[in-house]
Amino acid sequence: MPGELPNPVWKRILYPQDLVWLLLFSALAWVSPTRGTAELEMLTALAVLQVVTPRVSALTTPRGNLAVILLKLMLGFLLIGVTGGIASSYYLILLLPVVSAATTLGPVGTTLITGLACVAYLAFIPVTYSLGYMLEGVYLRDLSLRVIFLPAVAYLTYSLAEANRNEALRAQAAVAQLEVANRRLLEAEASMRRSERLAALGQLTAGLAHELRNPLGTMKASAEILLEKIEPGNDLGHELAGYISSEVDRTNSLITRFLEFARPVKLRLAPTDLNALIDLVIDQLARMTPDAPPEIHKNYDPTIPLIEADAELLERVILNLIRNAVQASPPGVIVTVKTRGGPDVVEMAVIDRGSGIQASHREQIFNPFFTTKANGVGLGLAITAKIVDEHGGRITVESEPGRGSLFLVSLPQVPPKNRRMQSEPSD
Structure with a gap:
């Protein structure tokens, strides 16, 4: 010190x-x-x-x-x-x-x-x-005492040493439990901070998005009227009006995503097979990129039980994580998706071999509007974390720069019933 x-x-x-x-x-x-x-x-x-x-x-x-x-x-x-x-x-x-x-x-x-x-x-x-x-006599008894003295000391010393060893093992176990509890406490604090940021930004986003919808609607209608009024030979006018219309559509799509982030999640719980849901997402990605389908290695635990989850929302979580892993990995590098079960939870890990995440970015990657992509919005992982949180689960990341990242999603087999957003019955 x-x-x-x-x-x-x-x-x-x-x-x-x-x-x-x-x-x-x-x-x-x-x-x-x-x-x-x-x-x-x-x-x-x-x-x-x-x-x-x-x-x-x-x-x-x-x-x-x-x-x-x-x-x-x-x-x-x-x-x-x-x-x-x-x-x-x-x-x-x-x-x-x-x-x-x-x-x-x-x-x-x-x-x-x-x-x-x-x-x-x-x-x-x-x-x-x-x-x-x-x-003979007293001398033999004296020799006997000397010999008996050795095992007596050995037994007493071993008993004391064994007690000390057991005490040390208990102390090590207590230290390990404290480390686990401390790590879980830090994760809970990080999750609470993230939830507070999400709630504040969600309210701000909802208000801002509603305020932007009206002027965007006016701009969209004006661009359409302008396209009708421009003479057929005015190519520049048509091109500029087209830019206005397409950019308004893109902004409207972005606002829709903002509102989607701000809107409370309402779960429609049903028994869900996580392995089958991952297969569905992987097939969907392959259809989206038929010329260069992603190389994904499946490492499933066939014994994991069904979980009570909203399959549609959980599908978005899986799609977002696998797509991010594919985009982060170099061409031709395999992405691994692994599942395993526990006493009360089911876990899914998505592992890429990309450039990894900087230590300074790891706590921010689940914040809305934080992104390292040139054309990214920064809502994908924020929405993913929100969906996982609403299921009563936890999402964590382990990453080493230059060696890739591992996103781990832990979902309870039965989500807690006293959550802020109660699940809705299925239609």
């Missing part, structure tokens, strides 16, 4: 726990009565292993970790062997591999390592007898 001082170099090189290990093994070497060369070598090797292991990525893998634990077990066995065998005061050094196994391995691995540690210590008993020493 700004203003924070970087960690000192020594903290990045030497971990706090390294000091603990170094002090521990130094103390063991200091209090040792013999301080033999072999003993110091074993203690040094164990100290180096404890300090180096976290810094070597190969030793932190499952196989590397197992190799380190076995190496600790071997070094502990040798240390006990060079310091008196069964009578060595270093028998507790076997706790290093046992605790390491209990904190990093599963129950089977922990049991095996603990068993090997017990066997490693008990292996010195035959050696003791071969040297002429007799183990």
Whole structure:
């Protein structure tokens, strides 16, 4: 964070726990009565292993970790062997591999390592007898306690480590749930902002469109009268009057689309097969462009249920999305349409391989009058989003510049009944 001082170099090189290990093994070497060369070598090797292991990525893998634990077990066995065998005061050094196994391995691995540690210590008993020493009475009970101590520590350590692991998993699950909830909240906020903008612009558009209809009607009638009055040989007059008439028609068509956007959507719900509806739209697009039909790959989920939807309005949503995907993709590039079902929703994804959408445009593409097309009006996706919203669904977009876009429409199997626009009964 700004203003924070970087960690000192020594903290990045030497971990706090390294000091603990170094002090521990130094103390063991200091209090040792013999301080033999072999003993110091074993203690040094164990100290180096404890300090180096976290810094070597190969030793932190499952196989590397197992190799380190076995190496600790071997070094502990040798240390006990060079310091008196069964009578060595270093028998507790076997706790290093046992605790390491209990904190990093599963129950089977922990049991095996603990068993090997017990066997490693008990292996010195035959050696003791071969040297002429007799183990009996209190000394045998003391050895038994030492051996029992290892699995007891292993069990307690493993239980504590397992509880910590479970707690960490629960924390990770909670974080994941919070991320999902946060993402849904952001999507809901974006949808609410879009709905508010749509409502305000819809009211403005409706009023403006009605005000423009009257003068346009007058212009259209005047152009028709002008065409009748112009002499047959006046080509320029006929051409200009024709321009007026055609532009008035184009403007009227645009106003009709504005009014269509502003007009409340009234759903006529009926059981609808989404896969069949997509097929109908694709066939319609193929008829519209017989010379160069779009290449569309269908990836349907045949198990999706019927949904309660207005098939006519939903057809417009599908047509708009697929047509946009075809226009955004280079010639000859396949557009993918995918469907899948969920517990309560049915989803449709339209995927193109075009130039993608800039990050700054993604929240605006569903706003009315926003378009990146030279001759676009910017109402197609706005109307699409409005229809999906009225069905109680959600439309989202994922896009990466240069790699294409994915528009995902999620529709509930049964739209909510308490929506602002109630559905009308079918005729």
